[in-house]
Amino acid sequence: MRGSGIWGALxxxxxxxxxxxxxxxxxxxxxxxxxxxxxxIDSEKLTVVKTVKVGRRPRGVLVSPDGKNLYICASDxxxxxxxxxxxxxxxxxxxxxKDPEQFTMNPSGNPLYISNxxxxxxTVLDVEKNQIVARVPVGVEPEGMALSPDGNVLVNxxxxxxxAHFIDAHTFKLIDSVLVDKRPRVAVFSKDGSRLxxxxxxxxxxxxxxxxxxxxxxxxxxxxxxxxxxxxQPVGIRLTSDGKTAFVxxxxxxxxxxxxxxxxxxxxxxxxxxxxxxxxxxPDEKLLFTTNGNSNDVSVIDVASLKVIKSIPVxxxxxxxxxxxx
Amino acid sequence: MEEARAQxxxxxxxxxxxxxxxxxxxxxxxxxxxxxxVKGAALAISENNTTGAFTGQSFELTDALVAPGESxxxxxxxxxxxxxxxxxxxxxAAELLQLADALRPSGALVFNASAPDDRLRGPDCRANLFxxxxxxxxxxxxxxxxxxxxxxxxxLLVVGPGEADAAYAxxxxxxxxxxxxxxxxxxxxxxxxxxxxxxxxxxxxxxLNFARGGDYDVIVVADEAADFGDFILYRTADPKLVxxxxxxxxxxxxxxHIAWGAEQLQSRFQxxxxxxxxxxDYQAWMAARAIGDAAQNQKSADPAGVRAFLDGxxxxxxxxxxxxxxxxxxxQQLRQVLLYxxxxxxxxxxxQPGFLHQRSVLDTLGADLPETxxxxx
Numbered sequence: 001m002r003g004s005g006i007w008g009a010l011x012x013x014x015x016x017x018x019x020x021x022x023x024x025x026x027x028x029x030x031x032x033x034x035x036x037x038x039x040x041i042d043s044e045k046l047t048v049v050k051t052v053k054v055g056r057r058p059r060g061v062l063v064s065p066d067g068k069n070l071y072i073c074a075s076d077x078x079x080x081x082x083x084x085x086x087x088x089x090x091x092x093x094x095x096x097x098k099d100p101e102q103f104t105m106n107p108s109g110n111p112l113y114i115s116n117x118x119x120x121x122x123t124v125l126d127v128e129k130n131q132i133v134a135r136v137p138v139g140v141e142p143e144g145m146a147l148s149p150d151g152n153v154l155v156n157x158x159x160x161x162x163x164a165h166f167i168d169a170h171t172f173k174l175i176d177s178v179l180v181d182k183r184p185r186v187a188v189f190s191k192d193g194s195r196l197x198x199x200x201x202x203x204x205x206x207x208x209x210x211x212x213x214x215x216x217x218x219x220x221x222x223x224x225x226x227x228x229x230x231x232x233q234p235v236g237i238r239l240t241s242d243g244k245t246a247f248v249x250x251x252x253x254x255x256x257x258x259x260x261x262x263x264x265x266x267x268x269x270x271x272x273x274x275x276x277x278x279x280x281x282x283p284d285e286k287l288l289f290t291t292n293g294n295s296n297d298v299s300v301i302d303v304a305s306l307k308v309i310k311s312i313p314v315x316x317x318x319x320x321x322x323x324x325x326x
Numbered sequence: 327m328e329e330a331r332a333q334x335x336x337x338x339x340x341x342x343x344x345x346x347x348x349x350x351x352x353x354x355x356x357x358x359x360x361x362x363x364v365k366g367a368a369l370a371i372s373e374n375n376t377t378g379a380f381t382g383q384s385f386e387l388t389d390a391l392v393a394p395g396e397s398x399x400x401x402x403x404x405x406x407x408x409x410x411x412x413x414x415x416x417x418x419a420a421e422l423l424q425l426a427d428a429l430r431p432s433g434a435l436v437f438n439a440s441a442p443d444d445r446l447r448g449p450d451c452r453a454n455l456f457x458x459x460x461x462x463x464x465x466x467x468x469x470x471x472x473x474x475x476x477x478x479x480x481x482l483l484v485v486g487p488g489e490a491d492a493a494y495a496x497x498x499x500x501x502x503x504x505x506x507x508x509x510x511x512x513x514x515x516x517x518x519x520x521x522x523x524x525x526x527x528x529x530x531x532x533x534l535n536f537a538r539g540g541d542y543d544v545i546v547v548a549d550e551a552a553d554f555g556d557f558i559l560y561r562t563a564d565p566k567l568v569x570x571x572x573x574x575x576x577x578x579x580x581x582x583h584i585a586w587g588a589e590q591l592q593s594r595f596q597x598x599x600x601x602x603x604x605x606x607d608y609q610a611w612m613a614a615r616a617i618g619d620a621a622q623n624q625k626s627a628d629p630a631g632v633r634a635f636l637d638g639x640x641x642x643x644x645x646x647x648x649x650x651x652x653x654x655x656x657x658q659q660l661r662q663v664l665l666y667x668x669x670x671x672x673x674x675x676x677x678q679p680g681f682l683h684q685r686s687v688l689d690t691l692g693a694d695l696p697e698t699x700x701x702x703x
Contacts, residue, residue: 118593120376140376141590159587160644161377162622177380179622182644202644228686230649252648 031058032315061320097123115142157184199234236278272299344416366607374618437613451700462497464692468676470501478543490550519553579608580667661688
């Protein structure tokens with residue numbers, strides 16, 4: 001085996017990628033679901049620079065558009081924690097409704113749109129006033145949340161109902177519900193808003209939906225030699241802003257699929273850590289970070305070369321991941 | 327749009343047939359609840375209706391819980407006369423077969439939520455009968471894989487007096503042959519239901535000595551009535567583990583299973599039923615969810631369409647055990663992950679890593695295509 005040679009080359013290319021980054025590193029925040037902590041990774045050093053204790057069962061994570069606040073779904077605290085990114089100290093805990101799992105934020109920085117897994121609801125939360133603005137009943141085990149780029153449509157996936165729910169983001173009324181494959185997890189809009197991507201963990205597929213007609217225009221399936229269909233469980237999705245590439249995390253298949261976002265052809269599988277859950281791109285889209293729930297690490301993918309350049313040990317059961325905007 | 331949907335609403339009636347559960351003869355902290363099974367199906371119906379609210383389908387469960395001595399077949403016929411064509415049954419094998427045969431002319435499908443008998447998946451299989459409960463062969467194959475991986479291949483098999491115990495023992499013998507375990511000795515249990523005896527009763531000296539000697543690693547008990555399996559652990563001369571129907575059990579579900587999102591289902595069920603979810607509840611839940619999935623996919627509850635979909639390659643059941651469930655077309659048994667459960671924790675899952683299969687590793691548990699004696703028509 002050419003192991004040492006490959007690793008040497010990878011380490012070099014990793015260093016090269018780092019030195020090619022623009023001035024200023026990004027912070028990558030990883031929620032460790034079972035050690036109740038957040039690991040902070042420096043995107044230049046590609047190491048954990050800080051680990052902070054947070055509320056119980058941290059899952060969803062995002063950074064405010066101005067980069068100042070880190071938001072964390074502390075599921076077993078029934079709250080969303082707000083952390084100052086400059087000090088990594090807890091500022092306050094917001095009333096998220098019961099069992100918050102995932103969320104998304106209005107690009108203006110307010111409100112938060114939260115899925116309450118144990119409560120079959122989506123909660124809209126004014127983060128300034130710490131006040132619930134609306135509660136929208138959806139299917140059983142709501143999970144993925146996405147806001148259309150124009151801010152008009154909110155999408156939630158419900159795992160047990162196997163649907164993507166389209167919600168008017170101003171009146172918070174349900175517009176439509178689209179049946180997808182079993183156990184939908186993550187929903188992501190393309191940057192131009194013309195496509196909605198929804199991963200189905202148990203169905204083993206990703207549905208690409210036209211958000212105007214609510215019709216599924218493509219179902220992407222993944223076939224990996226040597227793996228059974230049960231082992232291919234898509235969860236995390238990230239799209240590049242040029243609309244050309246989609247990355248799909250495949251759970252216990254331990255791979256990230258690289259998909260041509262225009263033709264929907266699966267181009268490549270990248271071997272990462274065990275049970276890969278969620279993905280985050282740096283804002284310059286040069287690096288992709290993956291949380292690997294069973295190997296307790298984060299894989300770093302160089303987007304230009306489509307190579308896995310490093311794995312970084314973090315806490316127990318890493319799940320959510322988000323990058324600072326600057 | 328909403329109005330149009332309301333008008334098109336399709337009503338799907340499912341019948342639930344079972345004997346009413348008798349109260350326990352003695353104090354039993356884990357007595358079978360009177361609503362065992364039916365509560366699992368009812369929870370699944372409410373989940374189907376959440377999806378149905380968006381797809382224009384409404385599901386309803388009608389239960390017929392018959393007293394001992396009454397005929398579950400007659401109860402089901404009455405529901406079939408009202409137009410019901412989908413049934414979930416929690417019945418012993420003999421009554422289950424009578425039910426499937428009686429309903430067959432109507433085209434109805436029956437989902438077996440509890441009977442583990444291998445003959446129902448073999449010579450006595452029926453084309454209108456789906457099995458949600460794992461077969462005994464699946465349970466003992468799972469156990470055999472565990473013993474092999476742990477390198478505890480030599481077993482003492484202790485067999486209870488019941489017919490079900492003999493059937494479990496037969497399944498374990500077959501699994502031992504299949505996976506290369508050695509049954510060092512077999513002993514019948516002849517000391518009565520000591521596990522149910524009170525602590526201040528005099529325990530029988532022979533029962534403490536029966537497992538003495540013999541070069542074995544573990545004791546496997548075949549005790550489906552739960553009369554003695556729980557008595558043996560800690561009462562043997564040598565320190566031996568107990569597994570099989572008691573001790574470490576292979577099972578479809580356990581209240582302490584929380585991986586793969588199972589915690590959600592556990593807490594949903596607890597809120598709904600006011601008690602923990604038992605394997606029969608879970609199996610009835612899977613049955614009603616499978617029917618719901620098929621009706622959604624087919625946009626119809628026509629039993630022929632439901633059967634074709636469930637037997638086909640596109641059906642997968644999200645059942646909170648990591649890998650989805652699906653039906654084996656050769657005997658209509660739900661292939662599923664099984665849990666190795668002790669009372670307060672899950673020890674692992676079957677199939678164990680390393681047991682490979684060209685189609686699905688789940689087919690390393692139970693009767694596989696080449697060995698099936700079922701001929702559906």
